[in-house]
Amino acid sequence: MGAVSPWRANALKKLFETIEKEELIALPDARKNAISEPLVEHYLNPFEIQSLYISPIVHHGKAVGILNVEYNVPNPNWTPSDTRFIKALAVVLGSLYANKETLKSKQLALVQKELAEQSAKMKAEFLASMSHEIRTPMNGILGMMTVLQQTELTSSQRHQIHLAQSSAESLLTIINDILDFSKIEAGKVEIDHVDVDLVSLLSETIESFALKAEEKQTLLEFDCRNLQIAQAKTDPHRLRQVLNNLLSNAVKFTEQGKIILTCYSEQNADETRLWCSVEDTGIGIAKEKLATIFDSFTQADSSTTRKYGGTGLGLSIASQLCELLGGSLSAYSKLNIGSTFTFYIVLKEPVAIEPIDNDALELVLLVPDHVATTSMRHVLAPWHIKTTLYHDMTHLLQHLQANPTSQSLLILDPVMLIESQDTASLKHTITSRQLAFAKISTSEHSQALLWQDLKPALDMLYPLTPANALMLYYGEPELQTQSDSVLHGHVLLVEDNKVNQIVATSLLTKMGLTVSVVEHGVAALQILAADHSFDLVLMDCQMPEMDGYEATSRIRRGEAGEHAKSIAIIALTANAMVGDKEKCLAAGMDAYLSKPLQFDSLKAAIAQWIRQASPVSPTRITTNS
Template identity: 30%
Template structure:
């Protein structure tokens, strides 16, 4: 609330001076009569009115400034300076004076509290008048300060008691909390917060027990063991309400265990203890863990036995089945087929047995490395040779490269390195449907030791990310389901890991599912220089011009690297049309190529077509040709033999073999190679690049199975070469028994060898039959052919036998029919029969299946089915 003042005026509007003097006297007398210290400063901060109480309060200043006061020249700054002189340094004093003067005229006024040695505490209020004057009024607050000091002392004492209580609570090893009568949290220690760290932001005084527990449930703090969260919470609250002393055990999601213990006090509060009992629980679980470990070991043995049973019994079924059939036949073409199957099955069994033996030796610490001088190139070449045929069958490009900087000879157990490579490269080929498998050997040399890395890259199916960390474990497979396509013991990579470890090396894998994998292992091998290198021919082939033709960039890169190391002048192109263009360009420039290294398998124009074009062109008559092909016999036909190639090598080509071949071809009558000359009279006209492409496309169309019967072949106006690629032979169609709807027996079996076994056995019976490779086709065939009996293999890709049996039984629920299903499995362990029966199968056969046993089983079930049909 403010005040207002109107100065007295005469009737003519002029100030009433007499009245003004009276009012001034009244004001002055009022100020002097007040017991409160009062002073007024003018608009220049000059002190011009004060009372005795104010002078007493600032006695020191007034004594020093008497002359200025009498002449009304003492300013507020002088009063502040004189009052505080000697209590601080000159610099600090001037800074303090400046602050007080600045605050003197704050529009909203100022209030300060000061303690004066003689008079104690005063609170001074400063107000600025409209005319610019400043009024000071001081109030004695000594009594107020004494009360405040008394309160502060009491608070300090209470705080000390509280600190002592808090220290006692903090010293506890357990969490401590007090809830009031309304179940609100009031007191808790840091251990309580630590045990509920995920609730640290909401652990505040006033929060209810229920709200804290609900938040904990929302934040997934506790392991509720699949119990409904609301039901778990209500059980906890009910038990807590109904018991003055409450105890419960809680498990946290991070694996900790906690005991809650609460006691209700007479005034309704609850005192709670939270104890971490994780260690006690772990000790409690020790016996359970020991039992679980024993069960796991037993389970591992059973799984191993199941895997081994399956993997051994599958080839054994072929071995024993074919052996029995072979014993009842004459030595004719069929016998030869049986003999081949026996060999395949025997080899499969031998591989598995060897894996088991190796793993057993390594596990028992009985395997000793046999280190001796070893040729790295020969190891890689041997491995490539072993898997080349399989790679070619799958149309997978097999590529090898050995870093030229590596020593040829090292001290190592070459047999074990070869074993590791065969396993990894074999897997790479097996799991690659298209693309390539690339074997690379490289690494630095440190003094007398080479750090050799073997890298095997493929473009196969890849490995799921969640399987990468266990791919090298024993008895582990990327796909261990019953529908897996690729069989194996799961020991191969585990053995590789152990062998690399025995060599003091490291092994690893990088993979992306659907894009391929890169396996690698690195070992330190001492360099050995005592094995004499093979003496190469001394013929000088340096600077010979060589054209490399291959559609695979990796192949081109490796060939260029090798040729450059032999001082050859190298160019490279990625296809037939580009090759012909390069050859013609070289002829026109007067620098023809001496040799073309030509890949056979290429799109648009294959190697044979390019070679034919070279042979048909008189300008290229001096160009020699070396053909590279996979081990599939693609160039072992009369048409290509007529091309009279200077060399034919099977990929992957060992560097030494390639160098020897190049030296032989290029040095053979090198001086007699005719120089470039104009086309001879009467020679066939050279084809343009467009002609070559057109002819290649026409050839592809003639071979394409997609050409419609009424579609005319492509026609070209240009002259075609005399030679055309030989037509691919049509595969004979093999009619299966049971192609009609009337079907006696349906066999579901994915293994091609076992399919042959079933075929040979069933052909000796009067029954019609059909064989399908997986469960999905078995279900489809059941719906269309209505067989009288189904022989169902349990482990198959896409859909396994168990799922197929379930699907068939579900279909039968709508028709009321029931076809006998006999499960066929290679596991043959206790419980397998029960598993088959549980999914709706009627019977069970364990592999290997003998012909007599199979025929008897078929006869029994078909007779039973016939009797059931007659009585229906």
């Protein structure tokens, strides 16, 4: 009967057991029957249903669905004729289901195959062209905003640039959705199973929506009390992509409400599953629309697109990614009430969470009542760490005084300190007992200070996540970044677009590199042959006169001189389509970057491939047209 999450199957255990036995289920007083009792609150009462007559729909000896006859009166007078009619109707539905399956396998397969073959080539060519045409100017837009952000700006100017960048990134998200959809349809998506810290990934993902949720006055909550797996092999990029899509939709469609991300693990005989559900109190989806929301280019209705934007591809992509990760995605929703999207994926080589063996350790929270959630009380439950939550300073101080030997980890909201007269007592307790403490706040109060001369170990935003709580215990890891490091070397930028030349040279000079610019492959061969000082080439792929592929092949054949045959060449392309990377590598390029260029990824690639030359004279830029 499709993917059913374990909690739902357990809640309706008797009902599912009876259906699997292919028995008729007569419930003359459904609200008082043990089989249907779990349905009372959320189904029977809202729809004023008092009795049920249920017949399983069977196909190949297995229940594939049910025929559910609902009555708004208790104890209807069912006759043998009623029973025969319901049984016969269920048989007819089963027959229709069987016919549908037969049609799919025999008749539609050939049609679908022909349509797929005809459209695949046209679609790939169109998307490749569109990708290049859109990404090229997008690189200029995002790149120039990155350059501007690194200059001195007023707060108003910085805010305006942030808004422009947010809009540009939204457009880029739409482009990437279309490209991902194309890759999935072509069967070209590769799943890369690597070791993943699940606690960190899940925590960081929901954390990234903190500011957007606050803008919508929506409370975010993360519940992982039943997560038992710390680490496993899966594809972190694709898992994060699914979560981002579901959380983004929840935030988009929820105003002044609540969103809960619930994650838990399930161990079966053959596999370990990670289950995640995103539940919101947003606008919901009408029942008749729910069946089509996973179809491509589909949203609940056209007004949704006009008001909220989007391509209608996100859920289709998320559903197919779940299948590629060994699981499935399902949805439950009621219009004007909210939606719940639930998925699971299969985890490989899971490693269980190890409880922290420290009886004196405790987590103590001081937060306002309106942001307190049930999950906060259990945030470190998988690690067997007790959490106590307070809404006023007096009770917090009493707790600390009553537990003088406990190793208390404190998480404090500055709003609670502003409203209290006992902050000096708390400060004294923290300093005298050397307690670790963190600040948690909304973005509105993120700049608020607890004390001028006593800084928190961590500064975090709601929602509280286990990764942040554990960081308070273990200490914040040292960030390994090259953002402030200086590179040395001479880079040849081969790029025909003037705006992209300005963007790239600005980023490269900020890294400390010397840059020379030419506009096409012919000029690149000429300057490489004449100048032996280059350490690396950044090569655009689509250029007039001679493109990057041809230029690279000629460099590797020695047409720019023997000294240049082994020079590092990094491709810069606006296509980002299936096969582009392979095409670049086949031409002789060493690495591949898609536009729009990101400063950190560009710097990391250059740092990996550049020959570390001795320090050069002050950075210069030369242009050869």
